[in-house]
Amino acid sequence: MARAQSVVEVEKVEQRRRWWEFWRRFSRNKLAVVGLVVVFTMFFTGIFAPWLAPYSYTDQNLDAVEQMPSLAHPLGTDELGRDQLSRVIWGARTAVIIAPTATFFGVSLGLLFGLLAGYYRGWVETVIMRLADILFAFPGILLAILIAATVQGRIEAWLKGFEALEGFVKAGFAQVLVVIVALSAVGWPGMARLVRGQVLSLREEQFVEAAWAIGARPWRVIRHHILPNAMAPIVVSISMSMGGAIVAEAGLSFMGIGIRPPTPSWGALIIDNYSFWRSPAAPVLLWLPALIVGAMVAAFNFVGDGLNEALSPG
Amino acid sequence: MVTYVVRRLLWLPFLLLIIGLITFALGLYGPGDPVLVMMGQHANPEAAARVRHELGLDRPFLVQYADYVWKALHGDFGESLKYRGQPVGRLMAKRLTVTVQFNVVVMAVGVAVGIPLGILAALNRNNLIDYFIVLLTVAGISLPVLAIAPIAMWFLAARFHLLPSGGWDGIFSRRIIMPTLVLAIGPAAVFVRQTRANMLEVLDQDYVRTARAKGLREYTVIVAHALRNALIPLFTIFGLMLGGLVGGGIITESIFGIPGIGRLVWDAFGARDYPVIMAYTLLVAMAYTLANLFVDVCYRFVDPRIRYG
Amino acid sequence: MALLEIKGLKTRFFTEDGVVHAVNGISYDLEEGGTLGIVGESGCGKTVSVLSVMRLIPEPPGKIVGGEVLFEGRDILKMDPDDVRKVRGNRIAMVFQDPMTSLNPVLTIGRQIDEALELHMGMDKHQARQRTIELLETVGIAEAADRADDYPHQFSGGMRQRVMIAMALSCNPRVLIADEPTTALDVTIQAQIIELVKRLREDIGMAIVWITHDLGIIAGLAERVIVMYAGYIVERASVKDLYGDPRHPYTIGLLGSLPRLDETRKRRLFSMRGLPPDLIDLKPGCPFAPRCDYVIDRCWEETPPLEPVTLGHEIACWVDVKSSQPSKPAN
Numbered sequence: 001m002a003r004a005q006s007v008v009e010v011e012k013v014e015q016r017r018r019w020w021e022f023w024r025r026f027s028r029n030k031l032a033v034v035g036l037v038v039v040f041t042m043f044f045t046g047i048f049a050p051w052l053a054p055y056s057y058t059d060q061n062l063d064a065v066e067q068m069p070s071l072a073h074p075l076g077t078d079e080l081g082r083d084q085l086s087r088v089i090w091g092a093r094t095a096v097i098i099a100p101t102a103t104f105f106g107v108s109l110g111l112l113f114g115l116l117a118g119y120y121r122g123w124v125e126t127v128i129m130r131l132a133d134i135l136f137a138f139p140g141i142l143l144a145i146l147i148a149a150t151v152q153g154r155i156e157a158w159l160k161g162f163e164a165l166e167g168f169v170k171a172g173f174a175q176v177l178v179v180i181v182a183l184s185a186v187g188w189p190g191m192a193r194l195v196r197g198q199v200l201s202l203r204e205e206q207f208v209e210a211a212w213a214i215g216a217r218p219w220r221v222i223r224h225h226i227l228p229n230a231m232a233p234i235v236v237s238i239s240m241s242m243g244g245a246i247v248a249e250a251g252l253s254f255m256g257i258g259i260r261p262p263t264p265s266w267g268a269l270i271i272d273n274y275s276f277w278r279s280p281a282a283p284v285l286l287w288l289p290a291l292i293v294g295a296m297v298a299a300f301n302f303v304g305d306g307l308n309e310a311l312s313p314g
Numbered sequence: 315m316v317t318y319v320v321r322r323l324l325w326l327p328f329l330l331l332i333i334g335l336i337t338f339a340l341g342l343y344g345p346g347d348p349v350l351v352m353m354g355q356h357a358n359p360e361a362a363a364r365v366r367h368e369l370g371l372d373r374p375f376l377v378q379y380a381d382y383v384w385k386a387l388h389g390d391f392g393e394s395l396k397y398r399g400q401p402v403g404r405l406m407a408k409r410l411t412v413t414v415q416f417n418v419v420v421m422a423v424g425v426a427v428g429i430p431l432g433i434l435a436a437l438n439r440n441n442l443i444d445y446f447i448v449l450l451t452v453a454g455i456s457l458p459v460l461a462i463a464p465i466a467m468w469f470l471a472a473r474f475h476l477l478p479s480g481g482w483d484g485i486f487s488r489r490i491i492m493p494t495l496v497l498a499i500g501p502a503a504v505f506v507r508q509t510r511a512n513m514l515e516v517l518d519q520d521y522v523r524t525a526r527a528k529g530l531r532e533y534t535v536i537v538a539h540a541l542r543n544a545l546i547p548l549f550t551i552f553g554l555m556l557g558g559l560v561g562g563g564i565i566t567e568s569i570f571g572i573p574g575i576g577r578l579v580w581d582a583f584g585a586r587d588y589p590v591i592m593a594y595t596l597l598v599a600m601a602y603t604l605a606n607l608f609v610d611v612c613y614r615f616v617d618p619r620i621r622y623g
Numbered sequence: 624m625a626l627l628e629i630k631g632l633k634t635r636f637f638t639e640d641g642v643v644h645a646v647n648g649i650s651y652d653l654e655e656g657g658t659l660g661i662v663g664e665s666g667c668g669k670t671v672s673v674l675s676v677m678r679l680i681p682e683p684p685g686k687i688v689g690g691e692v693l694f695e696g697r698d699i700l701k702m703d704p705d706d707v708r709k710v711r712g713n714r715i716a717m718v719f720q721d722p723m724t725s726l727n728p729v730l731t732i733g734r735q736i737d738e739a740l741e742l743h744m745g746m747d748k749h750q751a752r753q754r755t756i757e758l759l760e761t762v763g764i765a766e767a768a769d770r771a772d773d774y775p776h777q778f779s780g781g782m783r784q785r786v787m788i789a790m791a792l793s794c795n796p797r798v799l800i801a802d803e804p805t806t807a808l809d810v811t812i813q814a815q816i817i818e819l820v821k822r823l824r825e826d827i828g829m830a831i832v833w834i835t836h837d838l839g840i841i842a843g844l845a846e847r848v849i850v851m852y853a854g855y856i857v858e859r860a861s862v863k864d865l866y867g868d869p870r871h872p873y874t875i876g877l878l879g880s881l882p883r884l885d886e887t888r889k890r891r892l893f894s895m896r897g898l899p900p901d902l903i904d905l906k907p908g909c910p911f912a913p914r915c916d917y918v919i920d921r922c923w924e925e926t927p928p929l930e931p932v933t934l935g936h937e938i939a940c941w942v943d944v945k946s947s948q949p950s951k952p953a954n
Contacts, residue, residue, distance in 0.1 A: 146341070277464045287468075527719075528712035
């Protein structure tokens with residue numbers, strides 16, 4: 001009994017040591033730390049948007065349209081007199097919902113298909129990888145657009161069936177869901193290819209062969225031998241695809257799909273205010289959301305670099 | 315080698331068939347009835363039904379698709395629903411020339427700027443020049459066209475009137491400068507990053523040390539021994555961009571008013587002009603696949619390890 | 624005057640984890656036509672010491688922080704880069720450990736030899752290729768004229784090492800530095816390469832520095848041997864003395880871990896305990912002390928200098944192994 005306890009104790013210490021070592025290596029990359037701070041700021045802003053935003057994102061004030069920044073409106077107002085700062089803050093909430101969920105579903109599908117393809121080989125691999133090839137050959141964002149356009153009506157109709165959700169539907173929940181579905185469907189092939197490649201090279205490693213030789217079940221081999229060793233590139237790619245999701249959302253907004261007014265998203269803010277490109281208010285109305293999108297992509301890339309250095313051996 | 319190319323080419327029809335099927339299905343089951351878009355929301359239902367029948371849109375899905383494939387094999391991609399009476403093929407061909415010209419210029423600028431900067435950064439590893447180039451690269455990779463375009467347009471067109479804000483007048487007109495600047499930043503940044511990374515890796519290789527041990531000049535070591543090895547992997551990126559050459563930037567062409575294929579698709583999407591969207595999807599898928607094949611074949615010529623491997 | 628004189632050479636690497644003390648003040652001479660062996664475990668500074676001689680240490684993170692390298696009386700470390708290049712590949716040539724990675728994969732082997740000839744011997748392309756083919760024949764490559772147009776991956780490891788040797792010999796160097804040239808090769812190929820080098824040494828009359836961790840190779844090749852440990856020279860002797868009468872506990876350990884054919888009595892092979900020290904925080908005192916069976920208190924405090932025990936036989940050790948017993952029994 002005492003012995004068992006001490007083993008647990010040792011494992012705890014060991015785990016803490018590993019986390020410390022991970023952090024030490026991650027934080028050696030200063031840009032990664034900066035990226036992490038930016039990412040945390042986005043999550044904080046998104047989660048606490050209702051308390052942080054000085055105004056409602058829908059409140060129009062037609063007496064004060066297209067105002068330059070002032071004390072009352074630190075980032076000015078848009079063409080309908082809505083407070084730009086509040087809309088940017090609420091945009092963070094949309095990003096915080098979309099980026100992790102779309103990435104989560106895309107990565108889960110990719111992980112599943114990649115593992116199946118790499119592990120079982122044969123026809124399973126052929127079917128999955130051919131499907132990935134097909135999705136890759138689709139022109140850029142067009143597939144996401146087509147999927148989004150197709151599922152939009154259905155999702156809205158489906159959500160109408162839930163009386164209690166009525167408020168959510170109005171708040172753009174359906175639009176957000178559409179974007180998530182579209183981005184997940186488009187996002188998985190990249191991950192599947194990556195995971196399959198990892199599995200294929202790990203299969204050749206001696207420790208995997210050894211696990212096989214002693215008769216370990218497939219799931220055990222995957223869980224204990226393949227996944228831990230394929231972790232670094234997967235985690236890095238997760239981080240990078242979060243930034244990608246934010247850009248892709250902007251692209252969908254551009255095509256008039258997904259997040260639509262009045263729901264604020266950074267992408268929608270860029271598109272809605274694009275006509276102000278000549279205006280002196282362009283820096284706050286147009287550049288700011290655009291630069292935020294760029295900054296988020298950079299931040300997620302930095303975090304990805306840091307994770308890569310912290311997770312890869314050596 | 316020949317077998318390999320043939321096998322890859324045989325896959326192409328299947329690929330196009332499946333991609334066509336998916337697009338066709340998404341188009342047919344998607345929202346926005348093209349007939350209603352064409353005739354307006356309050357069109358006479360009988361008239362709408364008549365138009366629908368004329369266009370063959372009331373037939374079963376698979377029959378419609380089979381008909382489409384059959385005609386497509388004969389070079390007939392249908393008529394545009396937006397520009398009535400215009401064959402999609404001719405419509406696309408006209409726009410394609412614009413897109414390809416524009417993208418060739420963009421790619422040339424991207425390569426011409428990106429590769430030398432990448433080499434420069436690698437040779438100055440971890441000093442100020444390197445940091446500065448890496449910083450620019452990060453910005454170039456992170457900022458989407460949607461972010462760079464308004465800023466460039468504001469400074470160069472709205473504020474200081476240095477350049478026209480866009481439009482199209484052929485590749486030798488001043489109008490092309492702004493869109494090229496904005497669009498080339500991304501590819502240039504990708505080339506810088508990849509060239510720098512490859513170069514750093516190659517400079518650490520044993521054979522570079524061998525070259526130095528021979529007493530070669532630093533210039534010869536870099537140009538004759540390191541550079542070639544560092545540039546070979548760039549072909550992959552080059553191939554991906556080549557595939558995107560015909561796709562055009564939907565966003566870029568729309569922002570800058572370039573009458574290319576991306577702009578055509580943007581308009582087509584608004585009008586639910588599915589024949590155009592179908593043809594576009596097939597075209598891009600084919601270009602992507604052929605570009606990848608082309609790169610694979612090229613590798614055999616530039617990398618002796620693969621040629622004789 | 625010796626052909627190559629190294630005096631107090633010190634090389635450090637300034638890394639994120641700390642300063643690596645790779646070479647810590649080593650000195651040795653190489654006579655005209657002589658052969659010197661340098662032995663030691665991996666990571667003991669053998670390779671870094673010879674790369675420093677050629678000024679091939681990547682800088683940063685490496686830096687030669689002290690010492691002189693006198694070649695024909697001139698200090699290589701003080702030459703301007705152009706003069707160093709005139710020495711490299713021309714007067715002092717080098718063969719590296721891994722023939723699989725030491726040749727440029729995208730250039731033909733002929734081209735890779737030609738360029739040294741064009742550079743140092745002022746030959747034109749035609750003369751250079753002529754000479755290249757002769758060289759390839761000399762090192763035993765069949766159909767040399769055709770094979771000169773082949774790429775490195777079309778050769779086996781042993782053949783590539785022959786190509787490397789041909790390249791090194793192309794300008795008739797005064798010194799050939801061979802950095803474990805046979806480690807990556809099969810045993811039978813190893814023997815062929817060693818025979819080849821011996822033959823060429825007779826023909827060309829160059830001096831050789833041969834680095835290895837294999838004491839067996841050195842015995843048949845070198846006249847004098849240096850044993851390195853943790854960036855220091857711990858023993859220097861003629862081959863005969865080193866094998867017959869090793870005086871440093873580390874050398875004794877190394878030799879004890881070799882199987883011998885001439886032994887009549889069965890004996891357990893000795894295996895040295897512990898690991899070489901971390902060169903980042905090298906503690907004062909003898910670097911071998913933690914692994915040494917003869918260790919005394921003084922070893923932990925002062926680093927022993929290299930001092931003669933008999934004529935032409937030097938060790939860096941505070942203990943006379945002849946008159947003391949191991950403080951700990953060998954396992």
